Amino acid sequence: xxxxxxxxxxxxxxxxxxxxxxxxxxxxxxxxxxxxxxxxxxxxxxxxxxxxxxxxxxxxxxxxxxxxxxxxxxxxxxxxxxxxxxxxxxxxxxxxxxxxxxxxxxxxxxxxxxxxxxxxxxxxxxxxxxxxxxxxxxxxxxxxxxxxxxxxxxxxxxxxxxxxxxxxxxxxxxxxxxxxxxxxxxxxxxxxxxxxxxxxxxxxxxxxxxxxxxxxxxxxxxxxxxxxxxxxxxxxxxxxxxxxxxxxxxxxxxxxxxxxxxxxxxxxxxxxxxxxxxxxxxxxxxxxxxxxxxxxxxxxxxxxxxxxxxxxxxxxxxxxxxxxxxxxxxxxxxxxxxxxxxxxxxxxxxxxxxxxxxxxxxxxxxxxxxxxxxxxxxxxxxxxxxxxxxxxxxxxxxxxxxxxxxxxxxxxxxxxxxxx
Numbered sequence: 001x002x003x004x005x006x007x008x009x010x011x012x013x014x015x016x017x018x019x020x021x022x023x024x025x026x027x028x029x030x031x032x033x034x035x036x037x038x039x040x041x042x043x044x045x046x047x048x049x050x051x052x053x054x055x056x057x058x059x060x061x062x063x064x065x066x067x068x069x070x071x072x073x074x075x076x077x078x079x080x081x082x083x084x085x086x087x088x089x090x091x092x093x094x095x096x097x098x099x100x101x102x103x104x105x106x107x108x109x110x111x112x113x114x115x116x117x118x119x120x121x122x123x124x125x126x127x128x129x130x131x132x133x134x135x136x137x138x139x140x141x142x143x144x145x146x147x148x149x150x151x152x153x154x155x156x157x158x159x160x161x162x163x164x165x166x167x168x169x170x171x172x173x174x175x176x177x178x179x180x181x182x183x184x185x186x187x188x189x190x191x192x193x194x195x196x197x198x199x200x201x202x203x204x205x206x207x208x209x210x211x212x213x214x215x216x217x218x219x220x221x222x223x224x225x226x227x228x229x230x231x232x233x234x235x236x237x238x239x240x241x242x243x244x245x246x247x248x249x250x251x252x253x254x255x256x257x258x259x260x261x262x263x264x265x266x267x268x269x270x271x272x273x274x275x276x277x278x279x280x281x282x283x284x285x286x287x288x289x290x291x292x293x294x295x296x297x298x299x300x301x302x303x304x305x306x307x308x309x310x311x312x313x314x315x316x317x318x319x320x321x322x323x324x325x326x327x328x329x330x331x332x333x334x335x336x337x338x339x340x341x342x343x344x345x346x347x348x349x350x351x352x353x354x355x356x357x358x359x360x361x362x363x364x365x366x367x368x369x370x371x372x373x374x375x376x377x378x379x380x381x382x383x384x385x386x387x388x389x390x391x392x393x394x395x396x397x398x399x400x401x402x403x404x405x406x407x408x409x410x411x412x413x414x415x416x417x418x419x420x
Contacts, residue, residue, distance in 0.1 A: 001396040003406065005365075005381065006415035007388025011248025014240060014408050016255060018043040019233040020401045021192065024051045024092050025199040026228040028100060028170050031060045033075040033203055033223035040070045040229040046400045050088035054097050054110070057085045075225065080106040084141065089113040089331065089400060092163055094142065095124055099167035102133040103174045104146040112140045115331055115372060124164040127156040131175075149175040158183030158214065161326070162192040165216070169196050172218035173205050181216040188326060190300050191262035198260055202226050231256045232282075234263035236402045238307035239378040241266050243412075244286030245275035246314045247386050250412070253283045262301040269296050269308055273315055293317030293360055302326050305356070306379035309338045313347045313383065315360040325354040331400075332371035341368045341380050345387065365389025374400040381405065385414040 023043040028051065030037035042048060052062055052071070059079035063072045087094040087110055094110055098121070101108035117140045125142075128135045131154055134145040152175065156164055165187060172179035187193055190213055197207050204224030208217040232254030244250030257264060257279045267284055271277045273294050276287040293315050298304055305327050312319035327334035335356055339349045344366035348359040365387045370377035372394045381398075384390030395418070398405040410416045 001419055002391055002393050003395040003419075004417040005384035005388065005390045005392070006417065008385050008413055008415045009248045010243055010385050010409060010412035010414040011250050012412045013251040013253070014412065015253045016232045016237040016240065017045070017402055018230040019261065020045065020047050020235070021092070021195060021261070022199065022230045023048045024096065025166070025170070025196055026202075026230060027051050027055060027073070028096050029199050029203040029223055030073040030226065030228065031055045031075050032100070032174060033225045035075060035225035037073050037075060037203075037225045038070050038227045039073065040068070040227060042071050042230050043233065043401070045403050046088055047090040047092065050086070050090040050093040051097070054085045054087060054093055057081045057083070058104070058108070075223065078104050081108055084109045084111040086111045087113065087116060089116045091116060091119050095121070095161075095163045095167045096170055098124060098135065098142055098144060099128065099171040101144040102128050102131070102135065102146045103149055103171055105148070106146060108144045108146065110142040110144070112142070119329055120160065123156050123160050124167055127154050127164065127168060130154045150177065152177035153180045153182070155182040155184055157185045158187035159185040160188070162187060162189035165193055166196040169193070169200065169207065169216065169218060173200070173221050173223060175220060178217070178219040183214040187213050188299055189262060189302060191260055194260045202228055231259060233401070234259060234261040234266065235303045238263055238266050238304055239382040241270060241284070241286050242307040242311045242379065243382040243385070245270045245273065245288055245291060245311055246383070247288060249285065249287040251283065251285045255284050256282060257284065263304050265301050266304055266307065269294060269304070270311065273311065291315035291360070293319040295320045295322070297323045299323030302330075303375060305334055306338055306375045307382070309342065309356060309358060310379045310383040312358040312360060313342050313345070313363050317360055319358045319360065321356045321358070322354060324356055330373065330375075332373035332376060334373065334376065337369075337371050337373060337376045341366070341376065344368065345383070363387050368392045370394045370397055372397045374398045374402065378402065378405055381409060385409060
C-alpha cells in the first residue's frame with residue numbers, strides 16, 4: 001500500500017497501543033508456567049501474533065477474552081509441533097523461541113519471514129552451542145534439537161543485541177542447574193534486559209545481576225501463573241511525541257513515565273530541544289516550541305532513531321545522534337533509510353559508522369521508501385503530515401507494531417490518502 005500525506009497540522013488526543021516487548025515477554029513467560037495465566041491489555045499486532053502463533057503450534061492453549069481485553073493461557077503443555085513454526089518478521093519471536101525450544105525434548109523448526117532472514121542470529125546460536133544444544137540455520141529456517149540443558153554457564157557479547165541475552169534469561173529457569181550468563185562486553189539496550197527481569201519477577205522468577213549487568217544468574221525454579229498487565233508502548237508513541245513537537249499540541253495517554261522502557265527518554269530529548277513537555281499519571285503532553293539541535297546517545301534506545309531524526313530535521317542547528325550502529329541490522333538499515341528519506345526532503349545528513357549528523361532546516365515533501373520498516377514509515381508519516389506532498393511506500397508495514405497508525409494520524413487531523 002502506498003499513501004499520500006497532504007499538508008496538515010495534526011494535534012489533539014490519542015491513546016497509544018500496548019507494548020510489543022512486554023506482550024511477547026509475558027506470553028513466553030506465561031507459556032512456561034504451570035496453570036492458567038492472563039495477559040491483560042496485550043498488543044494484537046503482527047509481531048505479538050507471531051509469538052502467539054508459534055506458542056499455539058507448540059501446544060499452548062491461548063484464548064482471547066474480547067470483553068476483558070485479555071488473553072488467557074494454559075502453560076507448560078508443550079508438545080512436538082507438526083510443522084514449521086512461522087515467526088513472520090518478528091526478531092524477538094525468533095530469538096526468544098529459539099532459546100525456549102532448546103529446552104524442549106523434541107525438534108523444532110522456526111521459519112523466518114523475508115526481511116527477518118537478514119537479521120543476525122549467530123551470537124545466540126553460538127551461546128546455545130555452549131550449552132550443548134544442536135541448532136543451525138538452513139536458509140530461512142532455524143532447526144533446534146532440544147533437550148534437557150545440564151550445562152549452567154554461557155558467555156556471549158552484550159553489545160550486539162539485548163534480545164540474545166533476554167532469550168537466555170527466559171529459558172534459564174527451566175535449565176536443570178539454572179544459568180549463569182556472562183556478557184563479554186557491556187550490554188547495549190540495557191533497559192530491555194531490565195524489562196525481561198521485571199517480567200520474570202511477575203511470574204515468580206528470581207534473577208540476580210551484577211551492577212554492570214555483565215553477570216546474570218538465574219537459579220532453576222518454576223514459573224508461576226500470573227495476571228500480567230501490559231503497559232503502553234513508548235516506542236510506538238515516539239513518532240507521535242515527535243509530531244507534538246513539530247506540529248500542534250498532542251496529548252498522549254497510556255504512557256507510564258516510570259516505565260523501564262528505554263524509549264521513554266524521548267520526552268527528555270524533546271524537552272532538551274525546546275519542546276514543551278508535560279506529564280502526569282499515565283499521560284504525556286507535547287507542544288511545539290522553537291527547536292534547537294541536540295546531541296543524543298541512542299545506545300540504549302536505538303528504536304528512537306527515526307523519530308528523533310525527523311525532529312532534528314526541524315530543529316535549528318546541527319544534531320548529532322550517536323550510538324546508532326546497531327540500527328543497521330533492524331528491519332532495514334535504518335541509518336541509510338533515515339539518511340535517504342531526509343535527504344529527499346532537502347535536509348543535509350551525514351552518515352558515519354556510529355553517528356548520524358543532521359543539519360536542521362525546513363523539510364519539504366518527497367517520495368519516501370519505507371523499505372517495509374514500520375518505524376521508518378511511522379516517523380516519515382508524522383513528518384510528511386507536516387510538510388505535505390509526501391508519499392510513503394509499503395505503508396502497511398506499520399501493522400508490525402501499530403496496525404491502526406494511519407487511522408490514528410487521520411483522527412488527529414492528518415490528511416492521509418491511501419492507495420495512491
